Amino acid sequence: MTGTHRPLRVGIVCPYSFDVPGGVQFHVRDLAEALIERGHTVSVLAPADDDTPIPEYMTSAGRAVPVRYNGAVARMTFGPVTAARVRRWLAAGEFDVLHLHEPVTPSLGMLALWIADGPIVATFHTALLRSRPLQMAYPLVRQSLEKISARIAVSEDARRTLVEHMGGDAVVIPNGVYVDAFTGATTDPRWTGTPEAPTIAFLGRLDEPRKGLQVLLGAVPEVLRTHPGARFLVAGRGDTGPDEVRELLGDDARAVEFLGGITDDEKASLLASVDVYCAPQIGGESFGIVLVEAMSAGTPVVASDLGAFRRVLEEGDAGVLFRTGDPADLARTLVRVLGDAPLRAALVERASAAVRRYDWSSVTHEVLTVYEMVVEAADAPVREDPSSWRGARLRDLRRVRGEAR
Known part of the structure; x- marks a missing residue:
């Protein structure tokens, strides 16, 4: 050919x-x-x-x-x-x-x-x-x-x-993925984190259990013990909302912000703005397109160790993996990544090279x-x-x- x-x-x-x-x-x-x-x-x-x-x-x-x-x-x-x-x-x-x-x-x-x-x-x-x-x-x-x-x-x-x-x-x-569209995305001050108040993003259908939102929510209290100002930005449609999260997390629900459905441009901006993108899916994933989008946007990825995610993240070289369905391990992983700026910089560098094949x-x-x-x-x-x-x-x-x- x-x-x-x-x-x-x-x-x-x-x-x-x-x-x-x-x-x-x-x-x-x-x-x-x-x-x-x-x-x-x-x-x-x-x-x-x-x-x-x-x-x-x-x-x-x-x-x-x-x-x-x-x-x-x-x-x-x-x-x-x-x-x-x-x-x-x-x-x-x-x-x-x-x-x-x-x-x-x-x-x-x-x-x-x-x-x-x-x-x-x-x-x-x-x-x-x-x-x-x-x-x-x-x-x-x-x-x-x-x-x-x-x-x-x-x-x-x-x-x-x-x-x-x-x-x-x-x-x-x-x-x-249109890699350059995410690489060149502008940040949004509403979603940009600071050392005292880092931001973690999740995108997906809120009412599909396999997307793993419940796993991320289970990790929130432990992350807040180390990073009390952390904000969890949840984008996507579905029935889960502030009332359900308040019932589950009590006062810790203040750290979870529901953005609702967002446009393609808003998604690129969100991914470019946050400190970490979290993919807590528990199964049924054949690829992991949003991981590639986050990597293209220059954001470190923390993901469950599903086979599809391991391959996209090159067995952990281009992102950090945690045990699928384990909120405690996710919390420990998020705390480690949020507290290690050199690690985040290294992940971004390796990911920026890996995404070109997509x-x-x-x-x-x-x-x-x-x-x-x-x-x-x-x-x-x-x-x-x-x-x-x-x-x-x-x-x-x-x-x-x-x-x-």
Whole structure:
């Protein structure tokens, strides 16, 4: 493959609604915009309510309904009316390559996989040791999975989930981050800490237990014993609020400030302003995009020692790990990091080098390389074993990325 890519017509299918966007939706949005910036024609199909603002390259597949899925509440759409919309979108798009995200989720990706023909790339985001939804969905798509020309996993954890639940393999291409947008973010005096009053940030859905807010709140009293002026800035939507925290922490609740939902610009500013970003998740994480964003913003990261987080933080070289689900160990770790300025400076220096592999400039090139592989395979004369040819080309990509298999 050369370093340039010919213009392609790309259709991207997002299973989750943009009414309440999360990690997969942001990945789809940023990938689409990175491809458009490089001169490709992109159309995204995703669930969205009629009054939800969406960019012009996006087509709404209709209203979504909330469904509990993989430890979270996902907003998805399904059924014959939605299938008809998918069919019309595919026919109008005449795509060179179709890129499905989470195609075994009972939403748009699964419908598109059933309906579509031609070069298909699928990205898998989920990372769970035992996933009942995947086990239940697999029989519905088992035969259709053979239509997928190439598989991408956003992390080694997501790849392992795919292999264990559905067989086959995937090339690992991580989630992307616009690193410079966080590196150049301006600080906000409302969130900037001082030696006497350091600030610790948390971002995530407040009503999803797997995001670990309860673990961070459990660490608050011990941190305040050493840093009585510390402030814990909690950003995100959900039902948890000051009343629940006051009931849990009593007078220590004064140190917890709820910011509510924040914009992308506010998120970058928050991450650039605080002394530490804390990621206390207890499971279900395939990557850890907000860790990369915090690292890009020049903020030390303290995170639970989930496999996905360990890999992003390079086994503790680019961030500090604590025992997953252990508030006491989190408190000890936060006290140590807040009290050690040289350690924080060293973490920031190592992290600033580590994040470059996640910049969209690199990630987009790798995704385009996969697209060109499957388009080239579709255009090539029939070979005796085309699946092994695809496997060889994906192995070539892995060698380029330096991955061991």
